[in-house]
Amino acid sequence: MGIHKVDRLAVLLASAALATAPLLFGSTYTIGVLTVALCFGMWAASWDFMSGLTGRENFGHSLFIGAGAYTAGFLNVEFGLSPWWSLPAAPVCAVLFSLVLGLPTLRLKGPYFALAMLSGAAVMQNLTIIFSSYTGGQDGLNGIDPILDSPLAYYYLVLIFLVATTIILKVIANSMWGTLLRAIRGDEASCQASGINVNFYKIASLMISAAFAGLGGALYAHYQLQVGPDLFAVVLSINIIIMVYVGGLGSIYGPVGGAILLSVLTESLRAFSEYRLWVYTLVLIFILFFMPQGLIAPLWRRIRSYVA
Amino acid sequence: MMALLEVYGLNKRFRGLHAVKDVSFTLQTGSITGVLGPNGAGKTTMFNLLTGFVPFDTGTVNFDGQSLARLPPHKIVNRGLARTFQLARPFVGMTVLENVEVACLAPRVRGEGKAGMRAQALLDQVGLGEKSRHFVDVLSYGDLRRLEIARALATRPKLLLLDEPFAGLGAGEIQPLADLIRALHRSEGLTILIIEHKLREFMQLVQEVIAMDFGEVVAIGTPAVIVRNPRVVEAYIGKVEFDAPGLATTGDDVGTA
Amino acid sequence: MVQILVYGAVISAIYAMLAVGFTLIFGVARILNLAHGSFYALGAYAVYTFTAVVHLPLWLASVLAVLFVAAFGMVMERVLVRPLRRSSLAVLLITLAVALMVEQMLLLVFGSEARNVPSMVNATYHFAGVDISSQRLLALGGAILILTSLWLFMQHTRLGSAILAISQDAEAAQYMGIPSDRIYSIVMGLSAGMAAAAGVLVAPFQTVIPGMGLLPLFKAFAIVVVGGLGSIPGSIVGALLLGYTETIIAFKISIEWSQIVSVAAVLITLILRPAGLFGKRAAF
Numbered sequence: 001m002g003i004h005k006v007d008r009l010a011v012l013l014a015s016a017a018l019a020t021a022p023l024l025f026g027s028t029y030t031i032g033v034l035t036v037a038l039c040f041g042m043w044a045a046s047w048d049f050m051s052g053l054t055g056r057e058n059f060g061h062s063l064f065i066g067a068g069a070y071t072a073g074f075l076n077v078e079f080g081l082s083p084w085w086s087l088p089a090a091p092v093c094a095v096l097f098s099l100v101l102g103l104p105t106l107r108l109k110g111p112y113f114a115l116a117m118l119s120g121a122a123v124m125q126n127l128t129i130i131f132s133s134y135t136g137g138q139d140g141l142n143g144i145d146p147i148l149d150s151p152l153a154y155y156y157l158v159l160i161f162l163v164a165t166t167i168i169l170k171v172i173a174n175s176m177w178g179t180l181l182r183a184i185r186g187d188e189a190s191c192q193a194s195g196i197n198v199n200f201y202k203i204a205s206l207m208i209s210a211a212f213a214g215l216g217g218a219l220y221a222h223y224q225l226q227v228g229p230d231l232f233a234v235v236l237s238i239n240i241i242i243m244v245y246v247g248g249l250g251s252i253y254g255p256v257g258g259a260i261l262l263s264v265l266t267e268s269l270r271a272f273s274e275y276r277l278w279v280y281t282l283v284l285i286f287i288l289f290f291m292p293q294g295l296i297a298p299l300w301r302r303i304r305s306y307v308a
Numbered sequence: 309m310m311a312l313l314e315v316y317g318l319n320k321r322f323r324g325l326h327a328v329k330d331v332s333f334t335l336q337t338g339s340i341t342g343v344l345g346p347n348g349a350g351k352t353t354m355f356n357l358l359t360g361f362v363p364f365d366t367g368t369v370n371f372d373g374q375s376l377a378r379l380p381p382h383k384i385v386n387r388g389l390a391r392t393f394q395l396a397r398p399f400v401g402m403t404v405l406e407n408v409e410v411a412c413l414a415p416r417v418r419g420e421g422k423a424g425m426r427a428q429a430l431l432d433q434v435g436l437g438e439k440s441r442h443f444v445d446v447l448s449y450g451d452l453r454r455l456e457i458a459r460a461l462a463t464r465p466k467l468l469l470l471d472e473p474f475a476g477l478g479a480g481e482i483q484p485l486a487d488l489i490r491a492l493h494r495s496e497g498l499t500i501l502i503i504e505h506k507l508r509e510f511m512q513l514v515q516e517v518i519a520m521d522f523g524e525v526v527a528i529g530t531p532a533v534i535v536r537n538p539r540v541v542e543a544y545i546g547k548v549e550f551d552a553p554g555l556a557t558t559g560d561d562v563g564t565a
Numbered sequence: 566m567v568q569i570l571v572y573g574a575v576i577s578a579i580y581a582m583l584a585v586g587f588t589l590i591f592g593v594a595r596i597l598n599l600a601h602g603s604f605y606a607l608g609a610y611a612v613y614t615f616t617a618v619v620h621l622p623l624w625l626a627s628v629l630a631v632l633f634v635a636a637f638g639m640v641m642e643r644v645l646v647r648p649l650r651r652s653s654l655a656v657l658l659i660t661l662a663v664a665l666m667v668e669q670m671l672l673l674v675f676g677s678e679a680r681n682v683p684s685m686v687n688a689t690y691h692f693a694g695v696d697i698s699s700q701r702l703l704a705l706g707g708a709i710l711i712l713t714s715l716w717l718f719m720q721h722t723r724l725g726s727a728i729l730a731i732s733q734d735a736e737a738a739q740y741m742g743i744p745s746d747r748i749y750s751i752v753m754g755l756s757a758g759m760a761a762a763a764g765v766l767v768a769p770f771q772t773v774i775p776g777m778g779l780l781p782l783f784k785a786f787a788i789v790v791v792g793g794l795g796s797i798p799g800s801i802v803g804a805l806l807l808g809y810t811e812t813i814i815a816f817k818i819s820i821e822w823s824q825i826v827s828v829a830a831v832l833i834t835l836i837l838r839p840a841g842l843f844g845k846r847a848a849f
Contacts, residue, residue, distance in 0.1 A: 104836045112839050115790070119832035126825040176413050176423070179402075183410040186399025189361065193393070195385035195414025195463045278665055285658050 006304055007170075011253075015163050018260075022155055031151045035223050037263035038158045042165050042216030044243045044255035049169045050209035051241075052250040053178060054202065055185035056110070059237055060117030061213055063101065063124055064094040066232035068214025070128070072221035073141035083147045086218040094214025095207045097124075102206040106199050118234055125232035140228030147222045158219050162256065165212050170252045172208070181205055182250075242284045248297025257296035310373060312337040312467055312499050313358075313389075318367035320357055327353045328364070329523040335467065340493050340500040342514035344507075344534065346543050350523035351503045352394055355469050359391045360384045372466065386416040390465035394472045394503075396452035398444040404431065405440040407455060411462035420464075430458045434488060450481035454488070461492070468492075470502045474509060482509050489513060511535070519543075569809075569816050575701045577808025578708035582763040583781055584788040584800035585712065586756035592732030592795030593752045595653060596646060599660040600638075601785060602778025603667040604757040607634045608764025609773045610671060613682045623683065631761045638757025639750050647746065664778070671775035682768035704766040711762055712801070715755070719797075728752055732795055787827040791834045793844025802842060806830075 018038075022031045043065055051057045068090035075081045075089055101120040105113055128135045135141065148154040172178065180201050183191050191198050221227050230236070240259070247258025262283070269279065287294065311334035318331040328350045335341055343351050356362040358369060360381040369376040371389055379387075399407050408427035412418070420426060431437045434454040439447070447455065453473055460468055473489065474482050486509040493500055504510040511517075511531040519527045519534055521543040527534055534540055587601050611633050615626030641663055649655040684700040719725035728748060763781075771777065788807050792799025807827060815823035834841060 108835060108839060112835055116832055116835040119828050119835065122828040123825060123832060126821070126828060130819070130821045130825065179406055179409055179423075180413060182402055182406075183399045186402055186407075187397040189381075190393070190397045190399060190459070191410065192361070192381035193359070193385060193391055194411035194459055195382050195390075195416055196410065197380075197382045197415075278669065282662075285662070288654065288658070 006307055010300070010304075011163070011167065014253075015159070018159055019156065022152055028151050031155050032223070033264065033267045034260075035151070035155050035158055036220070036267075037260045038155070038162045039216045039220040039223070040240065040243060040259035040263045041162050041256040042219070043213050043240050044247065044259035045162075045166050045169055045252050046209045046212035046216065047240055048244050048247075048250065048252050048255040049173065049212070050181075050205040052244060052252070052255070053173060053181035053185065054205060056202070057114045057241070058117045058206070058209070059114040059234070059241070060101070060119070060121035061209075061240055062232050062234070062236040063097055063117070063121040064210040064213035065217040065220070065236065066121070066124060066128070066227075066229075067094045067097045067210075068217025069221040069227045069231050070135070070141070070217075071214070072218040073144055073227040076144050076222075077141045083145045083222050086147075086222065087215065090214040090218035091211035092214075094210040094217070098206045098210035099203070102203050106202055118237065121232050121237060122234060125229050128229040128232060135229075138229060140226055142226045144221055144225045144227070146225060154223065158223070161215065161219060165215070166253055166256055169208075169212065173250075173252055177201070177205075242287075244294075245284060245287050245292075246295050248294030251294075251297035251300075254294050254297030254300070258294065261296070311335055312372060313501075314368070314370040315358070316368045318354065318357060318369065319365045320353060320362065321365055327523050328357060331367070331520075331523075331525050333518050333525060333528060335499055335501060337466075337499055338497055339516065340514050341502070342510050342517045342531075343501065343503045343520060344510070344517050344540070345520035345526075348522075349520040349543070351520055352471055353523075354520070355391060355471055355503065359389065359469065382414075385463050385465075386414060388416070388464070388466035389469070390460035390463050390467070391469035392453070392456040392460050392471055392473065394475065396449070396456055398447070398452060398455060400444060402444065403440065404436060404442050404444055404447070404455060407444055408458050408462050411459045414463050417462065417464050426462065427458075430462055433461070433492075434458045435484075448481075449476050450478070450485065453477070453485060457488070457492070461496070465498065467499045467501065470500065472503050472505065474504055486513055569812055571701070571705075572816075573809040573812035575705045575708075576812055577805045578705050578712075579763050579767055580784055580788055580808050581712060581801050581804035582708050582759045583785040584792065584804050585715070585797055586759040587785040588789045588792070588795055588797060588800045589728075589732055590752055590756040591789070592797075593728060594650075594749050596642075596660070597653075597657055598756070599657060599782065600641065600663040600667065601660075601756070601760055602780075602782030603664045604634050604638055604760035604778075605764040605781050606671065606775065606778035607637065607667065608761030609682065609768040609771070609777065610675065610680070610764075611761070612765045612768055613680045613773060616683060617680075627765045630765050631758050634761030634764075635754040635758035639754045642750060642753040647749070664782075668775050668778070675775065677774060680773040682773060684769040698770065700769045704770075707762070707766045711759060715759070724748075724751070729797070732797065784827050787831045789841075790831050791841055793841030796841070796843040799841055799843035 018034075022034055025031075025034075043061065046064075047058065047061050068086075071090045071093040072083070072086035075085050076083050101117065105116045108116055129137050132138070146154065148157060173181075180191070180196055183194070183196070184198055184201060188198050217231065220231075239262075243259040243262050244255040245258070246262060247256065248254030266279065291298075313335040315334070316332045318328055319326075320328040331350075331354060343354070345351050353362065357364040358376070360376065360379050360383070363378065371384075371387060374387065376384055376387070376389070399410060405424065405427050408430055409423040412420075412423035412426045412430075417426075428437065428440055431440050434457050436451060436454050436458065439451065444452070444455065457468075457470070457473070470489070473485060477485065489500065489502075490513060492498055502510065502514060514531060517527075517529060517531050517534040518525055519537065519540045521539070526539045526543070527537045529537070583601070583605065586604075587598065590596050590598050590601075608630050611630035612623075612626050615621045615629055616623055619626070621629070641660075645659050645663065646656055649659055684698070719729040728751070731748070732752075764777075784807065788803035789800055791806065792801075792803030807830065810826050810830075811823040814826060
């Protein structure tokens with residue numbers, strides 16, 4: 001099925017907008033903020049791909065992010081490999097984690113699955129602190145090499161990955177895979193009765209979600225140049241979920257928009273840093289009660305119906 | 309000729325409740341058979357055992373010559389054994405067409421052409437063709453039943469298990485559905501096994517009846533013989549649905565469809 | 566060894582008070598009360614305020630603190646939770662909002678430095694070669710007393726039996742008549758009161774900071790998951806398991822390792838037996 005012409009145009013325009021943004025705002029600081037926003041975009045899109053489509057909300061997405069980021073850290077700092085190696089290695093590592101946690105939790109329903117994934121991420125966070133001799137404990141790994149020296153060039157690299165991620169995930173979501181994942185959300189027993197191997201699609205979508213999240217994690221690591229146990233924190237997972245809801249569950253591109261929007265917004269509210277979680281929670285409550293479809297996806301659909 | 313489905317000594321216990329007890333029967337290819345019994349007789353449990361949704365304790369189930377023991381439901385479907393559910397369970401949030409498309413994507417039938425086109429054809433066949441773009445949330449009970457059947461048909465089954473297809477239907481909806489089932493039986497050459505309570509349509513539809521009570525098979529025979537079986541009658545005393553005029557009186561072979 | 570026994574007992578007892586309150590309100594009203602940790606923190610801060618600021622005697626301050634927080638919990642239930650009862654997600658979020666609000670307020674009023682609450686008793690006991698502060702023993706004794714009182718209340722009063730029955734099987738409760746709003750209030754009061762009492766008892770030897778309720782909330786939650794949502798015996802068994810496992814690991818291995826116990830316990834329980842040890846079926 002691919003992507004419709006109007007959507008292709010939108011992708012082009014959005015990419016162009018994101019590409020010109022740093023040129024307009026110039027400073028290294030804003031480029032940094034935007035780079036982080038793009039990473040959140042990858043994390044949000046990858047979360048939406050699985051949880052948005054199948055309805056199995058993963059409250060431990062940070063597990064994959066941290067896995068990817070620490071992989072980047074290890075390969076570069078401990079083993080001295082070139083930072084480019086992180087890009088294939090991080091997704092692989094994240095996928096392994098998704099198998100370890102995903103297989104035993106296949107049969108868990110909604111809230112239990114969410115809680116199990118959350119616990120998995122929390123366990124990993126604790127382990128990272130415990131084995132501090134390997135992981136640097138609370139201080140984490142420092143001195144990671146950047147992939148590219150110019151912040152602007154790196155921004156464009158991350159942007160390319162984000163756009164590619166969004167397109168790939170959207171194409172899969174529009175294909176037969178998307179129909180099957182949404183059917184799993186509809187009713188698992190009926191899926192089985194229709195001859196579909198539900199477990200396979202559940203685990204496969206989790207693996208795909210993990211791979212892109214891990215990749216985002218590595219890209220983040222090579223921006224931040226350090227990784228710490230906070231990358232496994234529950235708070236990160238929840239922030240991402242909020243971004244997805246703002247963007248519009250199940251649309252893939254909506255969450256990207258939501259992520260960028262909220263990232264930039266909270267950064268500009270820096271002065272109120274203690275209240276950040278407060279702000280996020282309020283936003284989530286607001287969206288859940290008044291705009292359960294999100295902000296961005298419905299807006300785009302409205303625009304689209306006038307244009308197409 | 310080998311029977312399509314052979315069940316021997318099927319047993320299932322749930323924590324002390326012996327839900328299915330030494331059930332044995334065979335189904336010949338092309339036959340249309342009914343399963344009769346009061347609530348709690350173990351009919352749906354038996355369906356669940358045959359279709360892999362619940363593992364059975366002991367017994368053998370041979371379908372088309374192969375054992376179905378310990379197979380997960382989706383694999384059984386891909387062997388050619390499909391079922392519908394007693395309580396309709398459509399894929400909510402998706403259209404009628406998409407609901408059937410899902411089944412068209414089963415490995416068994418995936419290569420048979422575009423899922424969308426096959427799905428539309430199946431919907432036409434069950435009489436839902438015009439509603440294919442509607443969301444399932446707005447369908448009536450009768451339509452949901454047809455949808456279930458279309459979904460099951462999409463997997464090109466050799467054997468179709470229908471769990472109380474007439475339950476909850478209004479008087480006007482029962483006959484058309486029975487006609488549909490009869491038509492499918494003829495045109496597709498399907499073997500069909502139906503659980504039902506509503507005796508009138510049921511008894512006219514099936515060639516043979518397996519009567520169950522308390523998890524056991526109590527009697528197997530033609531409808532006319534079964535309604536006169538004392539144990540069957542006994543199981544149904546007090547049941548309002550036991551109303552099958554013209555069968556309990558004279559004539560051995562009242563015939564079915 | 567004796568140290569482990571006693572410390573383990575103290576921590577288990579405190580955990581039990583928190584967990585029983587948490588599971589009770591879930592069992593009766595299906596509320597996952599994310600503000601439960603706030604009750605604990607408020608108890609500690611209340612007793613601090615009543616002694617250090619209002620200069621009341623310690624025993625009076627403690628009692629007042631518990632009553633105050635119990636009332637707070639009941640008001641929260643009545644004003645914020647009850648109107649939203651139809652949506653469990655909304656209830657979850659509103660309790661989260663209360664928790665954040667309380668923490669923010671404590672931060673604003675008291676600042677982020679740890680507060681000092683005087684001990685109720687100052688002696689230190691020597692027992693089999695180990696020093697054990699009597700405040701810890703008091704905490705243990707207090708917790709046991711409170712839990713026993715609760716048990717007696719549930720076994721021997723009509724109201725208590727009703728609450729117990731409802732918490733164990735909400736469906737059966739429907740045959741007894743839908744739980745009245747009054748019961749919800751009372752249970753919330755009990756739940757908040759017990760959490761506050763835990764806070765009061767540990768205040769002398771725990772760090773009293775605005776965020777002190779977060780970890781206990783998670784521990785209570787973990788215990789309840791392991792023990793079975795809505796099951797009081799489950800909470801007590803779970804509390805003992807967690808309390809002792811943490812203490813043993815903290816003494817024998819390291820504190821960091823002991824912190825992983827609760828999270829790992831949740832994960833393992835969900836994978837092996839989602840309903841928990843004493844839980845009936847999936848409670849969600």
